[in-house]
Structure formats: C-alpha cells, structure tokens
Amino acid sequence: MSARIGVVTFPGTLDDIDAARAVRIGGAEPVNLWHADEDLAGIDAVILPGGFSYGDYLRCGAISRFAPLMTRVIERAHEGMPVLGICNGFQILCESHLLPGALARNDGLHFVCRDQWLRVENSNTAWTTAYSPDSEILVPLKNGEGRFVADDYTLDQLEGEGRVVFRYLRGNPNGSYRDIAGICNENGNVVGLMPHPEHAVEDLTGPSLDGVGLITSVIENYVAQESFA
C-alpha cells in the first residue's frame, strides 16, 4: 500500500495542484484536504502548500493557523506525523509555533521569483533522507515575505542542533538571517522552507527534478516503519 500524503487547500492556496502532482510523481497517493475539515482522512503525512491563504490578511499564515484542520495537524505533528510547509505553508507552521522564528517582508521589498540553489544541510529529517549530505539542489523560489527572522538565541539553537535544513547558496534572495531557507522542529518530522521543491519534479516545467527527493524521503520512511510494524 502506498503512503497517503495529504495536501491542504485553504482559501487562497495556489500550489495545491502542483503539490499533489509532486506527491504522485514521487510515488505516493495525494489526498486532498480542505481547511474546514476536521478529519485527516487517515493520512500518513501532510503538505501545507504555497499561496496566499486568507489573502495574507493580518499576517501571512496568521488566520490559517486557526483553521479547524490545523488543530488536527498540530496535534498529529506533536505525535510525530511528517508535516511539510512550503512557502505560505512555512509561514503557517511558524505562526502555529510548530517551527520557531517568523517570515518578514523581503529586505529589498520586491517579490522575488527565480530559480534558487540550496544546500541540503540536514539529510536526516523525515523529508530529506533521500538526499546525500550537503547536496546542492536547484528549485524555484517566489515570495514577497520570505525573510526568515529569529532572535540570536533561536538562530544559535537551530544551528547548534542541526535544524537548518536548507540554506541559500549563491545569493540570499530576501535577506533571510544566516541565509536560512528552511528549518525543522526538534524531532525532524516538521520541515518548512520558502522555496518550492514541488515545482521541480518534471522536465517540462521545472529547472531540475531535485524536488522529488522530499516526497521519496517521506515514502522511504513510511515503508521502513510499515515493514517493522
């Protein structure tokens, strides 16, 4: 049985279709979830995709955090279910306090849209085991409020515990502190990043196929767990 990976749609989500396609290409079964649902439909992992949920009103991700489905996602995340937040999904994870820090307006004020090199600095999270340590990947990036900020104590803690999962290479696009593009929680099951690996899964539309590894990672870990169960 293939892993079932949920993809949550909020009002204003844009990248749910691409995320679901990436899940299918990676070899798992995508399960569409609606923000107002209260049932996670037996999923094994979940992706919060990019977009402008609730129009980015108030702050990016601030209202989505209180959606009925997020209550269940937060509970399951604490129990160890793999959760991936991409772009707006990363902002929602920070607003939910599943991940530390916050995403502030880009230092150049411009919306940045380009292909971006990243280094995978932690290949032991639920979403990155398919990458060899320190691999460099190329994925699209598109955001206006993607500048990762946190206080020095938090930044030192993230670095010290190896929780910086992705770091910008060859140019920091938005002024993120310490070139941080993505981080994880203490257990490594919750990962958030601003760039879009789900747009780098097909030759026709992406700059590389480097994004598939996030999906295959979570599938590998699921299969490993099932075979022990």
Place this chain on the structure above:
Amino acid sequence: MARVVVDVSLKPEILDPQGRAVQGALGRLGLEGVADVRQGKQFVIELEGELDQEQRAKLEELAGSLLSNPVIEDYTVSINESTDSGSTAGAN
C-alpha cells in the same frame, strides 16, 4: 460602548523595509532631517456595553496571539470606554 485600540509595530531590532522606503520618499518630497520611519498597523475594535474583566483578559490574549506575532512584533492595547477614559497599555 467601548473602543479598544491595538497598535502593532515591528520590534526595533527587526529591519522594516517598508519604513525605510517611506523614509526615502519623505526625503524626496522635501521633508528634511528624517532620522527613521517605522510602519505599523492599528486595529480599532468597538464593543457593545462596558468591558468586563473577562473581555479585557481576552483582548490582551488576542492582541498577543492573533493581532500580533510576538516573535517579530510589539503591541499596545488602549481601552477607552464612554464612562471610563482610563487606558491600559501592555507591551510584549
């Protein structure tokens, strides 16, 4: 009738690129000597009747969770009631 005003601003140590852009525009439009500009937001909340303690506590809680993100923002809560012109202010 009570009017509650919640002001939210970026913490001083967080770069405010919007404020910086406004600072540049003010200078270009002829205002000299602008040392700094910080842009924030203001919520004006009108409540029916007089505020009870429970509502005050709830407002304080929501100002620090929904209306602001304490990781990057500070807030103040000012309460003006028709019968009570006193105000409280809290910063997180």
